Amino acid sequence: MFASRATHVELSGIRRMFEGAPSGAINLGLGEPDFQPPAHILEALERAVRGGMNKYGPTGGLPELREAIAERLSKHTKVKPEEVLVTTGATEGLAATMQSLVDRGDEVLTPDPGFVLFAPHITLASGTPVFYKVRPEDAFHPRIPELHELVTPKTKAIIVNSPANPTGGVFDKKTIRGIVEVAEDNDLVIISDEVYEPFVYEGRHETFLGTYDKVVYVNSFSKLFSMTGWRLGFLSAPKEFVKTIAKISYYFIACPPTPTQFAVLAGLRGPQDFVVQMVKEFGRRREIVVDALNKIKGFECPWPKGAFYAFPSFRFDMASEALAMKILKAGVICTPGSAFGPGGEGHLRFSYANSRENLVKGMEIVGSVADSLA
Ligand SMILES: Cc1ncc(COP(=O)(O)O)c(C=O)c1O
Structure with missing residues (x-):
């Protein structure tokens, strides 16, 4: 019934993760700043x-x-x-x-x-x-x-x-x-x-x-x-x-x-200070997430120079989708690297568009999932 172009593209892996999330999960899958536009x-x-x-x-x-x-x-x-x-x-x-x-x-x-x-x-x-x-x-x-x-x-x-x-x-x-x-x-x-x-x-x-x-x-x-x-x-x-x-x-x-x-x-x-403040805040959050990830055994996270995502590699013997699912069940939404192409396998993407408090909590949860796999 459908045109081949409609069947040749798949539902984005990011959307799939949202749909499977338990309520109350910390969302580190977001591709959008968590602020409101200035007044x-x-x-x-x-x-x-x-x-x-x-x-x-x-x-x-x-x-x-x-x-x-x-x-x-x-x-x-x-x-x-x-x-x-x-x-x-x-x-x-x-x-x-x-x-x-x-x-x-x-x-x-x-x-x-x-x-x-x-x-x-x-x-x-x-x-x-x-x-x-x-x-x-x-x-x-x-x-x-x-x-x-x-x-x-x-x-x-x-x-x-x-x-x-x-x-x-x-x-x-x-x-x-x-x-x-x-x-x-x-x-x-x-x-x-x-x-x-x-x-x-x-x-x-x-x-x-x-x-x-x-x-x-x-x-x-x-x-x-x-x-x-x-x-x-x-x-x-x-x-x-x-x-x-x-x-x-x-x-x-x-x-x-x-x-x-x-x-x-x-x-x-108008004034551009909103953007300056937002980027400053993302800079602080970047440090929280990347520092935390590099302390978790099994993860290695290069310092992202821009955007608002950490993209660590992991050394667990499983596909990124399976690992993301385990982390999701533990209460943190992240995105499997494979959603971004075959070269993303072996990685997860964590967005740091979330509060510092949630980032700290989220990284603790990721750490405990990693411990359980070690
Ligand atoms: C690299 C990149 N390009 C484009 C977009 C889409 O942006 P827009 O909301 O302007 O459609 C995104 C959104 O996440 C993005 O990450």
């Missing part, structure tokens, strides 16, 4: 809704928001409003980009382990995901010679993600230069997911924006303003890319939601 943004949303801004808007987003985003991005490289598209979260931005670029049989390079939507988005566009490895011993950067080897005449694009989910890897300039060279040599589009841009704890965020003339830079307000449920993101690319992606986007969503765009505009124009 001035909430007030702007209320003003918009009460002021009648409840109708369809332009497919590309409100002109004043595109302008504000272009201005913000211009700290990296000069960006014009027509090189910006407002999307229904990075999710829709990534999906519409893939639908715009990929033909049947095209190959797209994507990280392994990598964010759960990347490979299914390629599959849904009738393309073939080709995984490139990122490894703890390389700080989760790709090996550039391996990328060169994976390129074939069918390769259309490469997806990159820094800071990365689930690994916490953050690319340096050298890695970015290497990836751009691979793209230039083979005429590939770079699709760069930078939704964790503000969440960097060591070094600094380096962007792909402005490094090459075929970059689709994808970002989101979800994590930046802690508003994952408002479904607003944006992308920036050369004008002709934006035109085509907007055309596809129209057939999926007609337009991004209007009232939340007004709220986000207030967020961009």
Whole structure:
């Protein structure tokens, strides 16, 4: 009955874990900040809704928001409003980009382990995901010679993600230069997911924006303003890319939601101390979780440089899904590494988007599960 594309993608492993959770479990599976958006943004949303801004808007987003985003991005490289598209979260931005670029049989390079939507988005566009490895011993950067080897005449694009989910890897300039060279040599589009841009704890965020003339830079307000449920993101690319992606986007969503765009505009124009405080708090939580994991026998956790996930490897003789299930039954939700691709096996992902108190408690529970397995 169903189309093959509907049966070729599976329910995300992350969602599966939520569905099996006992009540009262400490949730370290979350991919969203546990804060509420700041008051001035909430007030702007209320003003918009009460002021009648409840109708369809332009497919590309409100002109004043595109302008504000272009201005913000211009700290990296000069960006014009027509090189910006407002999307229904990075999710829709990534999906519409893939639908715009990929033909049947095209190959797209994507990280392994990598964010759960990347490979299914390629599959849904009738393309073939080709995984490139990122490894703890390389700080989760790709090996550039391996990328060169994976390129074939069918390769259309490469997806990159820094800071990365689930690994916490953050690319340096050298890695970015290497990836751009691979793209230039083979005429590939770079699709760069930078939704964790503000969440960097060591070094600094380096962007792909402005490094090459075929970059689709994808970002989101979800994590930046802690508003994952408002479904607003944006992308920036050369004008002709934006035109085509907007055309596809129209057939999926007609337009991004209007009232939340007004709220986000207030967020961009208002004080940014909320973001600074949030990232500071995540930095403290990172220390709690990584320190605790490295004290548990059987776990080894590299320091994530960005995002808000710890991605330890484990030495127990079982699959990550079985270990995650044991931990779940003991009262902590985490995500099996295998949910992020074959290269994630042997790892678990713990989100530190939870209170310090819950993180301490959660790590004690993980420790007692590990003791019971030793
Ligand atoms: C790497 C990455 N990209 C994109 C998204 C989706 O973000 P949005 O809420 O903007 O759709 C997520 C969400 O967890 C993510 O981790």
